[in-house]
Amino acid sequence: MGSTLDTSGLATPRAASLPRRMGRFNRWDTPWLNPKLLAGVALLLVILLSGLLGRFFWDTDLAFSGKAPLNLPPVGFVNTRGQAGTWEHPLGTENSGRDMLALMIVGAPNSFLVGVVAAGVGMTVGVILGFSAGFIGGRVDDVIRLLSDVTVTIPSLMVLIVIQSLMRQVDLTTMALLIAVFAWPTPTRLIRAQVLSMRASGYVHMARLSGASTWAIMFREILPNLTPYIFASFIGNATGAILAAVGLETLGLGPQRVPTLGGTIYFAINAAALLRNMWWWWGLPTLMLALIFIGLLLINLGFDEIANPRLRRSSQ
Amino acid sequence: MSHSTSMTEANAPVLRVRDLRVYYETPKGDVLAVDGVDLDLFEGEALGLVGESGCGKSTAAMGILQLVNPPGRIVGGSVELGGRDLLKLSEEEVRQIRWTRLALIPQGAMNSLNPTMRVASQIEDVIVAHEGAQRKEALRLRILELLRRVGLPERVYDLYPHELSGGMKQRVCIAMAIALNPRVIIADESTSALDVVVQRVVAQTIQRVRHDLGMAMIMIGHDMGLMAQMVDRIAVMYAGKVVEVAPVRALFATPRHPYAQLLIDSVPTLRERKPLRSSEGITHDPRNPPPGCIFQLRCPHVMDVCRSAAPQLKRVGPGQWAACHLYAEPAEEGGRHE
């Protein structure tokens, strides 16, 4: 670039011919437009929206037993009794007459609900505890760190199995809250570590020297810088919560009155759908859950690359 | 200090660097970290490489060692060691030359040792890698001798890096560097992470080892005072280019390049040491240097020609070279930097 302006001819001519890469001045060139993050968000949005909007186009009452003919295959397939699928129940039905399409429309948002509630509660508790541990330090830090280190190693599903088998009918929110009991240690550890490293860095010290109160420092200086970590850990928590919910539902310990994807798999396994080759019965909820988890994974990977540019580079 | 400052330039250099270019790829274009560096290192001499942080001195060292990590890459030039151009050798050939002929005392010894290996194993593996397996006892004696040479007690042999102080770690690195008796050692800011007292001890250790073994050394740093006591010649770098090369006394007495003058002015006396301070730092975008001289934006003597033509290194005194339009081209020495 520089050498094109030379008029004296004294500059070394080599500079012009060197393989030098010039900038791409693109205003879309921000790390937040990470392809993995966008793909994950898009996938989840499609699933969520088709669940929410599907209610206006499809009768969700069909998700309850006895509303439709039994054991129909999806359109274009024939079941073991020779019945062909019909457009009245495009994704087929199961053995107590629930319509698979309606189950999907109701079930998928329910999974989101559990994930959001559990992750939200776990996150809030985690941020508060993590902040307290990192900022107050001392005895408070010792106790919080010990509790989160210990809780994180407990196989939470085992505890949830005992609790849910003891309790009367659980609804979705109760299940989500119970899962949240085990969702706080990871964000707590993460936020604590970040607060500690930020406390050690200069600008918090500067804020303190300039007379800002502890709370002002926490909310004006530290919290905004933690947003990416909080968001990433929310996604991780939501994944864990949906995973736990699916586990409980599949064991038959989920909510009994609302259709869930895991609950559908439970009924399918109990009715030996595998051996009866009713693949749509277990296959559709499995596929739907798989898509949700793939979406969450993509978001997580995208966040990783945004937070750690070195990962981005080596993935190219 | 004790070595002759008038190393005759007729000798063939042990290490000869020509037009070395190392660029770093960034989304907004390449950063020209090292942009056409020429250096000669003669048998047994110590050459200081100084400049403010970000001037490319460490990158130049990594370029010489062929250890530039992505997103950086060596774009061109040559690094001749004993007559062979390292840039033209295969990876395996470079590997065999490393440490046997060209060793490194790294920057910040705090983290330069593998935390999961004992000191002895880290010295041992370099010997075994280049000389093959040998008797355990012979190796042990040799390593203990190396430790003794840098003034470390025998017990260091069995310790892990985290059990050592910063100065001890740095001396382990020195012991490691001399293990195979290389002809050239590059010391990259090897004293800068240490406190002043330890710094002096480590610097003395390096000097003593160099006297005992007589290897040539490139010392990179920004502490002009310390440099003055340790090296024979100094090369001053600014924004990826060498702007002046001179014997220590000549540089301190009569710095020629305006940037070198600025540097020397920031050192109060030869005896009093103080880190290099300069008011502005590099002012142009390193991705897109202005045409002509790289120092034009900060130069008090800037002329029209500086905005269009890049100055070449020219002989401005005995053994002293500067890249500046202030000095007329001497006819008899013009060929050196074609």
Place this chain on the structure above:
Amino acid sequence: MGRYSIGFIAQRLGIFLLTIWIAASVIWLIPRLAPGDPISAMIMRMSSSGGRVENADKIIAGWKERFGLNDPLPVQYVRYMGNLLRFDFGYSLAHFPTPVADIIGLALPWTLGLLLVAVTLAFFIGNFLGAIMVWGKTPGLIRAVIPMFMIFTSIPSILAAIFLIYVFAFLLEWFPLAGSYPLGMKVELSWRFISAVIWHATLPALSVVLVNFGYWTLGMRGMMITVEGEDYIQLARAKGLKPFYVLYRYLVRNAILPQITAFAITLGSLVSGQVLVEYIFGYQGMGNIIFAAITSQDFPVIQGASFMLIVITALAVLIMDLTYPLIDPRISYERN
């Protein structure tokens, strides 16, 4: 190593006991926070599911006595903890009067065996792939293929299990549909029996490995990239060491340490995942007896089996905690 101090071991033991105490207390406390007492909840569940339990009245009366529902809460709590600590889980309701401990004793070895094999395989395969993904000498094709397997990472093991059964057991019939060994086969130390066990365990183990190795691959890849930026790797290269030596002695040796710490932390969810896989495969381990107990409202078995798995997880974490200082020289035996 005789350098372990009493304090270090005592501290780790304390954490071990604390883990179990917290888990047990949560189990006890939360159902009591819910409206109604646990026993009436159980009765409701039993009657709503048709109550296949014989001697229901007797059992409920026994329960009420056992739980001491008329005692003050602290007394109930102390009695409950005392029973747990003696591993006294009472009798199975569905197989009265078989002690719960006997039922667990039959299932536990299967779970532990499968867990050990599957989790170890996943850890080693995952870390190996993560390491070679970063290593400069790995062929580009391999580096391009590995991320494709990563898709399994996102899927819970229970879904992978269902999928594997359908494809490899139901459609292709390469592997058995269920069980740990053929019904009626004599349990003995013969090649015939052992090969049958391996054949039955392949799909369950594969479900665990497939969904877990990617977690380690991703983690190892991140750690390798971090370690690659360390000064000591630069120096190792400058030393002219052989590339493979640098890989395993400098890069992997240091990158694996946080992975081992992560292993201890994720063990709990690995156990949970495997329990679900066992249930899907009808593998006669803890997952299966827990599911059977849920179906038959056999609460003592649910509680006993779950509690045993919690204890075993905590025990595994304790063992890892105690051995970690042998792997990482920076962790001193005296300090926390």
